[in-house]
Amino acid sequence: MALITNAIKGTLDLLPKESAKTQYIESAVREIAENFGFYEMRTPVFEHTELFQRSVGETTDVVQKEMYTFSDKGGRSITLRPEGTAGAARAFLEHGLFNEPLPQKIFYLTSCYRYEKPQAGRLREFHQFGVESFGAATPAADAEIISLAHQVFGYLGVQNLTLEINSIGCPTCRKQFQEALKTYFEAHRETLCETCQSRLSRNPMRILDCKSPICSEVAAGAPKILDYLCDDCRAHFEAVQAYLRAMQIDYTVNPGIVRGLDYYTRTVFEFVSNEIGAQGTVCGGGRYDGLLEELGGKPMAACGFGMGIERLLLLMEAQNTPFPERKACDVYLASMGEKANLEAARLALDLRSEGLSAQFDTFGRGLKAQLKYADKIGALYTAVLGDAELESRKIQLKNMRDGTQSELALDEFTDNFQSIVIRDAMSAFDAPDIGSNALSEILSGGNA
Ligand code: ATP
Ligand code: MG
Numbered sequence: 001m002a003l004i005t006n007a008i009k010g011t012l013d014l015l016p017k018e019s020a021k022t023q024y025i026e027s028a029v030r031e032i033a034e035n036f037g038f039y040e041m042r043t044p045v046f047e048h049t050e051l052f053q054r055s056v057g058e059t060t061d062v063v064q065k066e067m068y069t070f071s072d073k074g075g076r077s078i079t080l081r082p083e084g085t086a087g088a089a090r091a092f093l094e095h096g097l098f099n100e101p102l103p104q105k106i107f108y109l110t111s112c113y114r115y116e117k118p119q120a121g122r123l124r125e126f127h128q129f130g131v132e133s134f135g136a137a138t139p140a141a142d143a144e145i146i147s148l149a150h151q152v153f154g155y156l157g158v159q160n161l162t163l164e165i166n167s168i169g170c171p172t173c174r175k176q177f178q179e180a181l182k183t184y185f186e187a188h189r190e191t192l193c194e195t196c197q198s199r200l201s202r203n204p205m206r207i208l209d210c211k212s213p214i215c216s217e218v219a220a221g222a223p224k225i226l227d228y229l230c231d232d233c234r235a236h237f238e239a240v241q242a243y244l245r246a247m248q249i250d251y252t253v254n255p256g257i258v259r260g261l262d263y264y265t266r267t268v269f270e271f272v273s274n275e276i277g278a279q280g281t282v283c284g285g286g287r288y289d290g291l292l293e294e295l296g297g298k299p300m301a302a303c304g305f306g307m308g309i310e311r312l313l314l315l316m317e318a319q320n321t322p323f324p325e326r327k328a329c330d331v332y333l334a335s336m337g338e339k340a341n342l343e344a345a346r347l348a349l350d351l352r353s354e355g356l357s358a359q360f361d362t363f364g365r366g367l368k369a370q371l372k373y374a375d376k377i378g379a380l381y382t383a384v385l386g387d388a389e390l391e392s393r394k395i396q397l398k399n400m401r402d403g404t405q406s407e408l409a410l411d412e413f414t415d416n417f418q419s420i421v422i423r424d425a426m427s428a429f430d431a432p433d434i435g436s437n438a439l440s441e442i443l444s445g446g447n448a
Contacts, residue, residue, distance in 0.1 A: 010116070010124030012310070020326040021313060022127075026109055029129045029152055029307075033107040036148045038131050041106040043087035049077040055086040055291055057262025059203040066114040080113035083261070084130040085288070085304055086295075092134050093297040102135030109309075120314065121279030127309040130285075134292070137301035139236050142267040142287055143243030145305055149271060149283045150249050152307070157321045161282065164254035165244075165269040167237035168205070169229050171290065177228040178204055188218045208258045211278075224255040233266055240267055263288040267303065276314045283307040330421055331397075332374035333360040335385040336367045343410075344385050350414045356421060375400065380424075381417075383408075 007013055014022060030040070049069050056062050068080040081087055088106060091097075097104045108130050116122050131148060133141050146163065153161055168174065181204040189197060192207065196215050199206045208219050229237065244251050251269075259268045268286035285305020293299040316323075331351065335344035344360040351358035359379070361370050367384070374382045382398045389395050393410040397417070408416045 008124065010118035010122075012123060012125070021316075021323050022309065024323055025156065025309060025312060025316075026129075028155055029107075029109065032148065032152050032155060033129075033131060036105070036131075036144065036151075038105040038107040038133075038148070041088055041091060041108055042110070043081075043084075043091050043108070045111065046078045046080050047087055047090065049079040051086050051090055051295070052079050052082060054294055055089065055263055056083065057203075059199065059206060060262055061206075062114065062261065066116055068113045068115060081110070082114045083112055083306060084108050084110050084128050085132060085261075085263070085291070085306070088130075088132050088304075089134075089291055089295055089302070092132075093292060093295055098135065098292075098297065098300060103141060104134040105131070106134070107131045119279070120277050121308075121311045123310060128306045129309060130304060130306040132302060132304035134302045135300055136303065137289070139239035139267075140243055141301075142240045142303050143247065145285060145303055146240075146244065146269055147247050147249060149285075149305055149307060150247075153271065153282075156312075156316065157319075158282075158312070158315060159319055160275065161271045161273050161315075163244075163249065163251040163269060163271055164257055165240070165251050165267065166225070166253060166255055166257040167229055167233055167266050168225055168258055168264055168268055168286075169233045170265050173228050173230040173233055174205075174225070177223065177225050180223040180228070181205065181207070184222050185218070191215075191218055203262075205258050208256060219256065225258075226253070226255050236266055259284060259286055263291040263294070265289045269305070271307075273315050275318050276311060279311060281308075282311045282315060327357055329359050329374075329377055329379040330357045331359075331381040331383060331417060332370070332377070332379035333358060333383050333385060334367055334370040334374065335361060337387050339390055340385040340387065343390060347385075347413060351417065354414055354418055356414075356418065381420075383413075 033040075049067070052067060053063055058064070062082045067082055070078055072078050088108060092104065092106075109127070110130070111125055111127050113125055115124060118124060129152075131145055133145055146165075150163065169177065182200065185192065185196075185200055185204055185207055189200065191214060192200070193210065193212045193215050196207045196210050196212075207215060208222065210216065210219065241251070257268050257270055258264075259270075264286045266287040266289065269284070270281045271283040273280045273282055283305055285303070287301070287303040289299075289301040292302060333344040333348055335341045341361070348358040348360045359374075359377070363373075365373060367386075371382060371384075380400055382400060383395050385395060389410065394407050395410050395413060396405050397408050397420075398405050
């Protein structure tokens with residue numbers, strides 16, 4: 001049978017076997033974000049095109065080459081979000097969140113769309129975990145978001161990431177720097193790639209971000225922004241570093257980091273790995289004090305980052321980072337006969353309402369085939385229900401790991417089975433100071 005079509009190039013299907021890993025990362029970042037006081041914001045997958053033109057910037061690769069833009073049936077120009085900050089900033093302004101206590105700290109877990117050349121770590125649909133701290137102008141805010149990303153990597157057990165930081169100054173001090181850059185790159189015009197030649201007059205800083213090896217070589221000798229910072233920007237950058245040192249977060253200053261989006265001011269940073277090929281930036285972010293005003297709001301400082309979930313996953317897999325196992329089937333209820341089938345369905349529902357994972361036959365297998373299936377899906381226990389069990393109101397529970405059997409009263413099955421699951425969970429923790437008396441006390445509800 002020929003499929004009528006395949007998935008679009010640069011997109012990934014996450015099958016149930018693989019989604020557990022992503023879910024684990026997602027629940028970790030949610031929990032950490034909330035510990036830092038960041039709460040989730042969800043915005044639409046598409047926005048008016050001009051939002052990204054204005055915020056990401058007309059001269060960026062994202063806006064010039066990578067956006068999924070189309071006209072809807074009403075003739076509006078619509079774009080699938082290429083990143084998360086613009087939508088979050090729009091929503092922040094539209095809903096007047098600037099009237100709430102500041103800073104407003106939000107996070108998002110969202111899909112992003114960029115028409116890029118698909119390769120390892122570079123997709124057309126990818127996912128970002130991002131945070132934004134709106135209204136926070138102090139160096140402490142920059143350091144806080146950096147420490148959040150740092151804690152995510154630490155929690156997940158990711159190793160060998162380097163944190164590279166830089167300051168790209170404010171519009172005032174950047175002007176002189178850009179003049180100096182222009183003069184320098186003008187002298188190397190012929191060597192630069194075609195794209196960079198056109199960047200030269202419009203936004204020479206973009207050349208520093210070019211991935212072509214020849215341009216990178218030229219860029220290595222370019223003037224350094226750090227030599228052009230004004231006093232305020234320099235003091236801010238030094239204070240960010242003081243916070244990082246106080247939090248014992250290692251970093252290196254890399255004057256080559258300018259970030260791909262136009263809205264950044266002052267602090268920019270990346271967490272980089274050299275273990276996943278050319279696409280080594282797992283997280284990038286910084287300060288964007290001009291963005292909210294650019295979008296029509298009052299001037300207000302802000303900073304944030306975006307972390308690529310697929311790149312993080314690639315890195316964790318490359319490092320063989322352990323992932324927790326997916327929740328197993330606690331019990332498979334095999335049944336035979338019309339009445340027993342109904343009883344199995346009822347019992348499964350009851351177990352599930354107590355938070356246990358229970359399964360029964362919905363495929364129409366015979367008893368033997370059901371037990372084989374239970375084994376295949378790794379059920380921890382099985383129980384067989386037939387006419388005899390309904391008659392005696394007793395049921396045999398088989399532990400599939402050691403083969404032992406025990407008899408449980410059918411009418412108290414859920415309660416009794418729950419105690420068994422709790423007992424198993426406790427014995428899995430090697431806890432020598434919990435004696436058997438204490439254990440039976442817990443199992444019996446505390447009155448033993
Ligand atoms: P790069 O330099 O790799 O192109 P970028 O500067 O375009 O990255 P940002 O816009 O800062 O990236 O996005 C933040 C993070 O999102 C990146 O650090 C990366 O982890 C991830 N990311 C960006 N583009 C892609 C993509 N096409 N596929 C997968 N992940 C991506
Ligand atoms: Mg990019």
